Every structure is written in C-alpha cells, then in structure tokens.
Amino acid sequence: MTVIKQAAIIGGGVIGAGWISRLIENSIDVTVYDPADDAAQKVDAVLKNSRYAYGKLISGPRPAEGSVSFCGSIADAVANAELIVESVPERLDIKQSVYAEIESTAASNALIASSTSGIMPSDLQAKMKHPERLLVAHPFNPVYLLPLVELVGGAKTSLETIERAREIYHSVGMHPLHVKKEIEAFIADRLLEAIWRESLWLVKDGIATTQDVDDAVRYGFGLRYAQMGVFDTYRVAGGEAGMRHFMAQFGPCLKWPWTRLMDVPEFSEELVDLIAGQSDEQSGHMTIREMERIRDDNLIAILQALKGNDWGAGKTLARYEHQLMQAANDE
Amino acid sequence: MTVIKQAAIIGGGVIGAGWISRLIENSIDVTVYDPADDAAQKVDAVLKNSRYAYGKLISGPRPAEGSVSFCGSIADAVANAELIVESVPERLDIKQSVYAEIESTAASNALIASSTSGIMPSDLQAKMKHPERLLVAHPFNPVYLLPLVELVGGAKTSLETIERAREIYHSVGMHPLHVKKEIEAFIADRLLEAIWRESLWLVKDGIATTQDVDDAVRYGFGLRYAQMGVFDTYRVAGGEAGMRHFMAQFGPCLKWPWTRLMDVPEFSEELVDLIAGQSDEQSGHMTIREMERIRDDNLIAILQALKGNDWGAGKTLARYEHQLMQAANDE
Structure with a gap:
C-alpha cells in the first residue's frame, strides 16, 4: 500500500517528530538527523503521544x-531515502546549506x-x-493527527514532483x-497570521x-471551521439568496473599523510579558504534556464524529x- | 429552571429565527415582529431545522x-416581554427607531x-x-447550536443588566x-473579519x-479551533519552553509579508462575480437546506464528541x- 519504504527527517522538533510519527505509523522506515543532545528524547515524547493517538483513532x-x-x-x-523532509529553523541560509549537504549523498x-x-x-x-525535486509540504501541528498538508512548488519544481508528493x-x-x-505563508498561515495579529491587538489594548480570545x-466560529471553512459557512448564512446576497450585505463592513489593519503591534518585552502572564494564568495549572493529551483526545473525537x-x-x-483495511486483506 | 417566561424577537431573519428556536426550546414563550410578508414561513424553516437538531443533540x-x-x-x-431581542438590519438609525418604539410599551x-x-x-x-437596560448579546449562526454569546455593555449599561443577561x-x-x-465588532467578529479580508485577497489574486481556502x-487549523483557540494552541506548540519561547520564535514573523495587511480589497462587481461563481462551482450541487443539515449534523456530532x-x-x-435533567426531576 505504501508508496515509499524509506524516508529521512532532518530536524526532530515538534514538526519533524510529528512527521516521523505519521511515517512510521505507515510502515515507512525513517532515518533522522538532529544535532541537539536531547533530540532522541524529544522525539520519543512525541512518538509516545502519537502511538496513543493512533491506537484510539484507527478502528481497523x-x-x-x-x-x-x-x-x-x-x-x-x-x-537511501526516497523522501527527505526538512524541518529545520525558518532561516533561508540554514535551509539552503542543509539542501547542499542533502544533495551530496541523496x-x-x-x-x-x-x-x-x-x-x-x-x-x-x-x-x-536538482531543484526540480524540491517542494514545500507544509503540515499542521499535531502532524500525526491533522490531515492537511499544503503542497507548493517553486519556479523550478517539476509537475512530477507535485504528483509524486500528492x-x-x-x-x-x-x-x-x-x-x-x-x-x-501559502494559504492557511496567512489566515492564521491575520488572526494572530488581531488577537495580539485585542490583548495589548486590554x-x-x-482566555477571552x-x-x-x-x-x-471554531466549531464551524472544523467542518465548513470560510466561504461555505457564509454561503449558508446568506440563505437561499446565495453568496451574491451575502456579499452585498456584508461586503461594506470591510471598510468599517472592525480590525486593526493598518499596522502590526510592536513586539515589545511588555507585550510578551502580558501575553505570557495571561497564558500562565489561563493554563498554567496544566503541563504541556497534559494539554497535548487533551488536544489529541479532542481531535480524535472530532475526526471520528465527522467520519x-x-x-x-x-x-x-x-x-x-x-x-x-484493503492493505491488510491483500497481505 | 428558566429565568424568564416571555421574550420578544424584533426581526425574524436567520439570527432572529435562531433566537426564537433557542428560546422556545427552553419553554420560553416568544412574540415576534417582522414586517416581511414571508416572515412566518422563513421562521418556520429555521424552527424545522432546530427541532431536528435538538432531537439529536439532547440525550436526556x-x-x-x-x-x-x-x-x-x-x-x-x-x-409583556422580560427579554427583548433586536435582530434588525445593521443600521444605527433603524435600530434606534426600533428602540424608541420598544420603549413606548415595554x-x-x-x-x-x-x-x-x-x-x-x-x-x-x-x-x-432607559439606556441602562440595553446591551449587545451577539450570537453566532446557527444560534440554536453554537453556545457562544458575546455580552457587551455601553457607557450607560448597568452592571445588573450584564449579570441578568448572563x-x-x-x-x-x-x-x-x-x-x-x-x-x-467585539472579539470574534474582529478575528473573522481579518480572515475574511485575507481570504478575499487570496481569491482575488488567484x-x-x-474551495482551496x-x-x-x-x-x-479549523479542527484545532473547535476546541482550543488561538493562545492555548500556540502554548502547546511552544512545548515545555512555554509561551514566551513561542513568542520569541514566531513574533518576528509579524513583520514579514505574510498577510495583505495594508489595505482592503476593493469590493468590485468583478470580485463579487469571481467569489460567487467559485462558490457555485464548489457547492452549487447542494441546496442551502441540504448544507444547513450537513452543518448541523456535523456541529451536533462535534459537540457530543467534545462532551x-x-x-x-x-x-x-x-x-x-x-x-x-434536574429541572425534569424537580417537576
């Protein structure tokens, strides 16, 4: 069933480790490079979460x-990898030097x-x-549970690469x-960035x-977004009159002062303190491990409900x- | 159990009718004013949806x-109403004249x-x-299923009004x-407006x-937002290093060109055509009634999963x- 047998993960942070989980759960052998001393330990923590999650998620x-x-x-x-996943820090120079090293043996x-x-x-x-075989495959945390991956090719990426990745x-x-x-930032992160910026303003301005946000x-609206997205939700809200009616009704709001669109909040130490302090007050009674478990249990329940x-x-x-199921029967 | 026995709804559109559903499902008698010829018919359609939804949603x-x-x-x-819900079009002059008529007999x-x-x-x-008894109670569509209502008082709103509304x-x-x-636009609609504007840009710019959006x-991320919201999600993503670490890592992105923040898309006929046409292609094979049923079934399943x-x-x-359950036992 699996399309590949062997993958490499460069960078074993939250995202890289999430990829490892997703791949090994599908019988793909994975080699990992991460220079951090505690890399194996951190990856293990994510694998513990994902093993638990898949045990609950998959019924067959x-x-x-x-x-x-x-x-x-x-x-x-x-x-020996057929797929090489790069999940290193968001700096172009670091990523480019990683690709150079990859190309020396891949x-x-x-x-x-x-x-x-x-x-x-x-x-x-x-x-x-060989730039034609590079693409962006942007996943969402937790990678082992959320199904979305945005595939983006550059000017030199081949169509075969996109098709193979798909x-x-x-x-x-x-x-x-x-x-x-x-x-x-592709599609989803542009939307998330817009929400994040507005959220920071709301907290900064008191x-x-x-917790309120x-x-x-x-x-x-989070409950709506788990299943319908932006446009279909509004299509339904517009009623039988349709999308055109909805847009005629709400379009002008875009010009009203409903968001702080003209600037970004200054990222001062004060703002970081404010957010971090409120976040501690909101959720400091739980460890991150406990919060991950709650999140994963909820995601599993929602995915199964939508199934x-x-x-x-x-x-x-x-x-x-x-x-x-088919793969198991074929064996 | 119910705190009030009698409410009035002024305006029987999607939101007003959603309020009617929510209130009558809780044994509250409702009087309605809506000048449209087909008001009763439109309200009936929503009540049909909500009766179906409550039948599935409530297990006791x-x-x-x-x-x-x-x-x-x-x-x-x-x-004779203890609570008067105003859901008329979004124009200050219309709303103010409605309040004047309300105050003549309320x-x-x-x-x-x-x-x-x-x-x-x-x-x-x-x-x-009597301005002290006015507040905003902003609900979310479908009002009979989504639990959130934002309560906002004005300069003259009394604390008793907020407490009573709560x-x-x-x-x-x-x-x-x-x-x-x-x-x-309070909290949620500011976030939604930020997403909506960015979504329009993404479609307009091709x-x-x-459907992609x-x-x-x-x-x-919609699956995450159904249960954790903006800050807790990032708190978890930051890992044991915490919120401060997350902000240090991703804060600078705010300055990157990740959203079209400096302006709003012009609301031209061309843009409306583009959006409405794509929306028809995406979901024109379903009636709005069918989409409402799908949405409600999904929301019910998600709410029960989270329960x-x-x-x-x-x-x-x-x-x-x-x-x-307690109210039923008390009877």
Whole structure:
C-alpha cells in the first residue's frame, strides 16, 4: 500500500517528530538527523503521544510500525531515502546549506520536502543542483493527527514532483492541498497570521484576555471551521439568496473599523510579558504534556464524529481506514 | 429552571429565527415582529431545522416547547416581554427607531439585547429613555447550536443588566462571554473579519479558489479551533519552553509579508462575480437546506464528541443537559 519504504527527517522538533510519527505509523522506515543532545528524547515524547493517538483513532487494522534510526550527519541520514523532509529553523541560509549537504549523498530523484511555514520554494531551491525535486509540504501541528498538508512548488519544481508528493501524502492518510501560485505563508498561515495579529491587538489594548480570545474562538466560529471553512459557512448564512446576497450585505463592513489593519503591534518585552502572564494564568495549572493529551483526545473525537457524517477531515479518515483495511486483506 | 417566561424577537431573519428556536426550546414563550410578508414561513424553516437538531443533540429530557406568536407591531410584541431581542438590519438609525418604539410599551426593567455584529452599545443606547437596560448579546449562526454569546455593555449599561443577561443566556444552554471593554465588532467578529479580508485577497489574486481556502481551514487549523483557540494552541506548540519561547520564535514573523495587511480589497462587481461563481462551482450541487443539515449534523456530532471529553463547548452541553435533567426531576 505504501508508496515509499524509506524516508529521512532532518530536524526532530515538534514538526519533524510529528512527521516521523505519521511515517512510521505507515510502515515507512525513517532515518533522522538532529544535532541537539536531547533530540532522541524529544522525539520519543512525541512518538509516545502519537502511538496513543493512533491506537484510539484507527478502528481497523494498523500496519506494522516502521523503524527510527538516528544518524550522525545529514549525508548519512539521506543516503537511501526516497523522501527527505526538512524541518529545520525558518532561516533561508540554514535551509539552503542543509539542501547542499542533502544533495551530496541523496539519490537525484529523491523528493525533498520542506516543512517551512512561509518561505517560498523558489527561494529554497535557488542554489540546488536538482531543484526540480524540491517542494514545500507544509503540515499542521499535531502532524500525526491533522490531515492537511499544503503542497507548493517553486519556479523550478517539476509537475512530477507535485504528483509524486500528492501520492505519498495521500497514502499516509493526509489531505494534500496543492497551492497553485507561490506566495509567502501559502494559504492557511496567512489566515492564521491575520488572526494572530488581531488577537495580539485585542490583548495589548486590554479589550480581551488570552482566555477571552480563546473562548471567543472555541465556543463559536471554531466549531464551524472544523467542518465548513470560510466561504461555505457564509454561503449558508446568506440563505437561499446565495453568496451574491451575502456579499452585498456584508461586503461594506470591510471598510468599517472592525480590525486593526493598518499596522502590526510592536513586539515589545511588555507585550510578551502580558501575553505570557495571561497564558500562565489561563493554563498554567496544566503541563504541556497534559494539554497535548487533551488536544489529541479532542481531535480524535472530532475526526471520528465527522467520519460518521463522511465530511471533510472525517472523510479523509474514512478513506484512510478503508485503505488500511484493503492493505491488510491483500497481505 | 428558566429565568424568564416571555421574550420578544424584533426581526425574524436567520439570527432572529435562531433566537426564537433557542428560546422556545427552553419553554420560553416568544412574540415576534417582522414586517416581511414571508416572515412566518422563513421562521418556520429555521424552527424545522432546530427541532431536528435538538432531537439529536439532547440525550436526556427536553422541556416543553414555548409558543410563538406573530404580532402586528413592535409595541404589541414587546408589551409583556422580560427579554427583548433586536435582530434588525445593521443600521444605527433603524435600530434606534426600533428602540424608541420598544420603549413606548415595554416594561422599564425589560432587558433589551441587540444582536448586532459590530455596532457599539454606547451608540445604540444614545437616545434611549432607559439606556441602562440595553446591551449587545451577539450570537453566532446557527444560534440554536453554537453556545457562544458575546455580552457587551455601553457607557450607560448597568452592571445588573450584564449579570441578568448572563443568567438568562446561561439558563438556555449558552456560554456568555463578557467583553469588558467596548470596541467595534467585539472579539470574534474582529478575528473573522481579518480572515475574511485575507481570504478575499487570496481569491482575488488567484492564489486560491474558495474551495482551496475552505479546505485549508477545515482539514487543518479549523479542527484545532473547535476546541482550543488561538493562545492555548500556540502554548502547546511552544512545548515545555512555554509561551514566551513561542513568542520569541514566531513574533518576528509579524513583520514579514505574510498577510495583505495594508489595505482592503476593493469590493468590485468583478470580485463579487469571481467569489460567487467559485462558490457555485464548489457547492452549487447542494441546496442551502441540504448544507444547513450537513452543518448541523456535523456541529451536533462535534459537540457530543467534545462532551465526552468534558471540554469547551462540550462542557457547556454537558452542563446544559445536567440542568435539563434536574429541572425534569424537580417537576
């Protein structure tokens, strides 16, 4: 069933470790390079979460787990990989030097997928020997549970690379979304950045606490966004009169002073203190590990609930379980 | 159990009708004024949806349904109401003239709650005889399912009004969020406006279709927002290093060109055509009624899934069912 057998992960942070989980849960063997002393320990913590999550999430047969091996260099880690995932810090110079090292030993047809949240693939691939096999495959935390992965090619990325990536991510239970025109931060993170900036203003200006903002999301529109997104939600709100009616009614609001659009809040120590202090007050009674467990339990429950309705991310899960079932039968 | 017995709804659109549903499901008798010829018919369509939804949502006993009576004037509708809900179009002059007519017959201690998405309560109450009893109680569509209601007082709103409103909305299964400082569009709609504006840019600039934007939301961060909100999500993403670490890492992104923050897209006929056309292509194969049913089924499933974890909106539902159970036992 799996499209590939061997992948390499460069960078074992929250995102890299999430990729490791997603891949080994699909019988793919993984080699890892991360220079940090506690890398193996941090990866282990994520694998513990993901093993628990998959045990609860998947109702049918689960494939045998792939292996995880830590390597002493990037060159060693990528030598036999069909897919190379780069999840290193968000600095173009660091990423480019990682690609140079990757290309020293990687097969020339191995896919290189950057997890960057916002850097354009054309910039990432600028100095590569085989730039056609680089793309951005941008996942969402927790990578082992959220199905979305945004696929973005640069000017030199081949169509075959995009198609191959689509096939790979599809096979590991994800929902690949091809972003057809390159732009900084792609689609989802542009929306998230807009919310984040407005949220910071609300706290900075004393309108809301971090808890107020969180509650305004999760008791209201967050429940809509788990299943319908922006435009379909408004299409329904417009009623039988349709989208055109909705836009005529609410379009003018764009000119009203409903967001602080003209500037970004200054990122002062004061603002960081304010946010961090309120966040501690809101959730400091839980460890991050406890919060991860709550988040994962909720995500699993929501995915399974939507699976019952065969809709959105639930549909992806239903399709994935069906795929796993077939693979088990084929054996 | 119910805190009030009699409410009036002025304006029977999607929001007004949603309020009617929420209130009659809690044994509250409702009088309605809406000048449209087809008002009763449109309200009926929403009541049909909400009766179906409550039948699926509530696992224990449900209270006897309150009555709905249409009245020939605002003055008639509000004469005996303890709570008066104003859900008329978003124009200050219209709303102010509605309040004048309300005050001609309403009891001086009846609460007047505006459903406005963004007008400041201080402006709404400016010409009232008893401004202390006006507040904004801003709900979210579908009002009969989403628990959030933002409560906002103006300069002249009394604390008793806010407390009384909190008690009423709590009793009908909602999660009242008191927005302590007045601002246009309050909290949630400011975040939604930021997303909406960025979404319009993405479609206008040809980066994404309406379907791409919707999928980027519902397969990814929308699933997170159904249960954790903005700050807690990032707190977890920051890991054990905490919120301060997360902000240090991602704060500088605010200065990167990740959103089109400096201006709003011009609301041309061309843009409306583009959006409406893509939306038809995406969802034109379903009627609005069918989409409402899908949305409601999903929301019910998500609320019940979260109830299992006793978290966020699921906690509100658990509390509400417990409350209904007690009321049934007390009878």
